[in-house]
Structures are given as structure tokens and as C-alpha cells.
Amino acid sequence: MRQTITIKDVALRAGCGVATVSRVLNNSGSTSVDMQQRVQAAADMLGFEFSEVGRSLQSSTTRTIGCVVPSLANPVYADAVQGAQEYFQAAGYQTLLVCTNYDTEFETQAIRTLTAKQVDGFVLTVSDTIFSEGLKSIKSRGIPHCLLFSMASDDEQSWSVDDLSAASRVSDAFVEKGHIDVGFLALKFKSSDRARQRYQGFVLGCHRNGMKKPALLEINEDSQELTSFLKDFLQKNPTLTGIFASNDFLALATIRSARALGLNVPGDLSIVGFDGIEVGTMVEPSLATIVTDPKMMGRGAARTVLSVINGTSAPVLPDPKLTFSFRAGGSLAFPAAERADDEKAATLSPSNNPTNKNDKIQQERLK
Template identity: 35%
Template sequence: MQTSDAAVRPASRPSIIEIAEAAGVSPATVSRAFNQPGLLKPQTLARITEIAQRHGFRPSRVGRSLRSGSTRTLGVMLPTLANPVFAECFEGAEQCARAAGYSVMLTATGYDPDRESAALQNLIDHQVEGVILTVADAARSALPRNLQSAGMPYVLAYNESSAHPYASVANRRAASDMVSHLAGLGHRRIALLTGPLTASDRARRRLDGARAQARRLGLEPVAHWPLPSHTAADAERLQALLQAQPAPTALFCSNDLLATAVISALRTLGYGVPRDISVCGFDGMAFGALMHPPLTTVRQPNEDIGRAACANLLAQIAGRAPAATDLLPHGILTGGTVAAVRPAPTSNRKSRS
């Protein structure tokens, strides 16, 4: 049975001329109602708005962009949305942009530094007016410098930089605070687990902060255990690392997804957390509080990071303020995956006289 074109073709959107005729005004007046409503009398604006809503009319964003030379679109480049950290950051940025009348175009790089340039160029090709971006390494990446040279407003998210505007927590200080927390529970042998450091300068800063604080507190040097992925644990590699003597009493993972993967792998290998070994993360993701036991982690305000980056970007675009840096507060969420170090067993035998 054939379906007629009329049955599948969506109803055409009313034109600005049809809305003008229905309201008894000129098309120019309808245009002003949506672009410069303050120029119209309240009753005229109300009549046009009511008729437009009744007919399902919305002004063409494309046409408006062509006339004004402004797309009112921001670009966001993140490593992934599979990690809730970046999904929350995107939500904060999108909410801020939407409140200001902007749309957001998103692209993801999959933690691959080689994909970053193409991903950013794709955003620029779509004529975004500014960019929020997370790169593998802000000190080595040419992208922020290229944006700066081109006069394109931009803000880094999570990357800390002395040369570029950013929104982040202080990663070294946050990792230092977690090491202090572990030391307060008697942990002197700590290992920090990360994915490839070439794909995350955040992980490298956390490692630097953890090692520096261990030195200050007189702990044993923090071991670095690199894993193939930032968010997945390799049980065989983990087993090999744990066989090193003396083994660490606490594993500090560079993000919460990695921490949950490590805990799962440890249980597969027969280790109890925190009975046999303590595990903590970095991010403060909501799912950590639902784990059993709840995850001990560094909390960072991801939505606020996205919101701050977007507000900074919008201020640059509007010419209200120069590029700025927002260093947001962090905290330690104490869950049940970290416990005090148990004293070594002692002999109950009495000495003979």
C-alpha cells in the first residue's frame, strides 16, 4: 500500500508574512518582535507573540545568523562523555549558555591528542563564537596558542595553565590533601594509578602533588602504576604490581571510574577493600556514594567548572572582561573504601626467663 506524500510530509512552518497578516502588522514589525521586542508597544508584542505561538511559528535561527553575522553558538571539546566528570561539565556549560541565549556544539576526542586539532577545526568550521576545551596537555598543545593568535575567545576546562584562561580545581593541592588524609590513617606506602600521562596533564599534576606531599610527610615515595586506560583496570597487571614487596597499603586512582574498575578487579583477585587494601579516587562522582562501601574520593565541582568556563567565555565574547582564570574549591569525601592501617600481628608467646 502506497502512502501519499501528504501523509508523510510534515506540515510547513508558517512564514513571517503569514504571521504579519494574521496580526495585522508588517513583516518588519514581526521581525522586531523577536529581535528587538523593546521597540514595540506591549499590546502589539503580546498580540504577535500569541499568534506566533498559536501557529507554531519560530524565527529562523539560520536566517537570523546570516543577517547578524552571529551564530550565537559555542563550541565545547571534551575527551569523552562516557566519564560522568565531563558529562557534568558539559551540563554546567550548556545551562549557562542556554540562559544567555546561546546554543552549544559538542565534540569529543576520546583522550586522543592526535584527534584534538581536527575536532577543534570542525567546531570552527561551524562558526562557533568561542570554545571551551580540554586538551591532553595544555603546556604542549598548540591549540590554545592558535586560538589566541586567531582572536577566538576560548577557555580551558580542567587544564591548569599559566598562559591561558581556565576553570579547574588545583590538581596538585587536591592530590596532596588526599595523601594527607591517607597518612592520617597510618598509610605510608601509597601507589597512584593513572592512564597514559601523555593523554592527561591532570593525572600528571595529581601524581606530582601526591609525591610532593609524601616527601613532606616523610612517607615512602609514591609509586606510579600506569595502566593502559584512564578508566579501566587490567586485573593481570594489577596482580603483578601488587606482588611487589613491600606492597602498598593504599591505591590512589587518578579518577573515580578508574577507582571503581580497580576495586572490581581487586575483588576478582580475592582482595577485600578496604580489608586488605584501601582504594580512593578523584572526582567526587555521585555514583561513588551508591557503592558498597561508598568511595573515598577527592570532590571537584564539575558542573561549576563548566558553568565558570562558559561565563568566562561569554564575558570575553561580549567584551565585558578579559580572559580570566577560575580556580574552584575541592574537598575530600570520606567513604568506606579507605580504612586505617591495621597494626602488624604480634606474637602472644611469653618470653621465657
């Protein structure tokens, strides 16, 4: 078992040379009808399938694309990967997937491995465009690639949301509802281009709108619990009326934590998210957020890579202004006159807090 049938077996059975089998089965070169039938019959009988490995060696092309993303737990990446994979599939390319878990060491290693596997191209979300070893090596080797949700340099394309403008738009939404003093909440701030971009855009927007410079609450991955961090944060910033979370999962978790602290959302604290994942419309109050289209981004990146591979002209990137839109939601409203008493929060039963196990799962999600 498991011994594969090669073109030689077919040739032997059909009583011809391997070249003829190749020609018949690939419809290349000229062959007689008689021979076509004999070869076809032999191939069918043996259940022959070409080995892509042999082909790849000969053609020095693998029809495989490496796809590197931080994680699939975040639906943004999951959708993007799905979009890219579908596009590649339709074009006859396979997708080699790697999740880096936001680990740059891993990222470098993964890119090296995929390069050795001779992928024809890459679609990647790197944690840091400038310092990525892997990206550097891809460029130096001249392997076709396209970035996804990452900042591009001049000589390459990137399909990504205009984080700067989108975050700035969020500040508009806050100021429209009368907020002056709001904060920014991010997980893995250090290792994410995106979170930094969003913060930067938010700071600029707040400044432009005459608001206070937003305070930054950064959670590192081994923080035990969002709720207690949030509590500290709010105590340090007593006049804060809103929080912009750097992604929707974080925003939903923040709503939950705020409630656990006895706060009313949006009365005591307004929350705005980023990404526009669909459950945001199902919760009560619905989540105000920036809506994006990750699947389209994934497809776009796939198109770009294939265009580089085929030497056709690259697709035009979407207008940055159209890479996102703001979705109003019940989680953002005019602030109440006064925030609920903090004492109340302190007396809240601990049983309202999420269990340890759930918290662990949640932490993975939030990345």
C-alpha cells in the same frame, strides 16, 4: 513539506515590506498598531519562525558555543557539560557538543569544524594545553574561550580543580592512617594533563610527609584486565599498603580487582579515589576520595566565556583551596599487620573475574 516560511511570505500576506515585518516581530523601530496586528496575524497563521541562519549571516554572531570534552562516560565531564549547557541556555546560547575520546587528532578536527560553524565561543577540556593545535588556532583567531579542567596560560581563564594540592592532600590522608608506602594508578597517563598533575602533587605530598616515593602503575587503554596488572604491581611492590587512583571509577574497579585477588579492602590495601562521584558513598566500604563540583566548574566556565563575549569583567575564579575537599571513607584505614597471602589470590576461581563484556564497558568508563 519542509519548505520553510520566510519573512517574505509573511510580508506578502500582511501586505507590507519585509523591513516592517522584521520591525514588528523584533519590537524594533516604530510601527503602527494596525500594522502590528496584521503582521502578527500573518505570522501566526503561517507558523512563521525566524531563521537563525539568516540572522547569523547578517549579525555575524550565532549564539552558539562549542563545548569540547573527552567523554561523557565519565560523570565528571557529563556534569560539567550539563552545568555549562544550562548556563548557556539561560543566557540564550546553544551548545554544540563534541566528545574527543581523548584523541588529539579528533580534538583538532573538531575545533576546526566548530570554528567553521562560527561558534561565538568555546568551553574546552583539551588533553594537553601546551601542544593543542586546536587551542592554538582558537587563540590566534581571538575567539573567546575558557578552559575546563585544563591548565591555563596567562592570557586565559581555566575553571579547574587544583589537582596538585588535592593530590597532596591525599598523601596527608594516607599518612594520617599510618601509610608510608603507597602507589599511584592512572589510565591514559600520557594523554592527560590531569593524571600527570595529580601524580606530581602526590609525589610532592608524599615527600613532604616523609613517605616513600609512590610507585606509578599506568594502564593503557588496551590492557586486557586490571586485575592481572594489579597483581603484578603488588608483587613488584610487596610493602605497598595503599593506592591512590586517579579517578573514582578506577578506584572502584581497583577495589573489585583487589577483592578478586583475595585482598581485604582496606585491611590489606587502602584505596583513595578522585572526583567524588556520588556512588562512592553508596558502596561498602564507602570510597575515600577527593570531592569536586564539576557542575559548578561547567557553569563557571560558561560564565567566563560569556563575560569575554560581552566584554564584561570576568568572574573571579574560586580559591584553589576550595575547588576540592577530602571525603573520608571506609576504603582508607590503618593497614593490617600483614597483607593476605598472595597464594590465596592465585587459587581464586576465575569465575569471580568480571566477564569480558563487562570489562570492555568498564574500560570505556574509566577513561
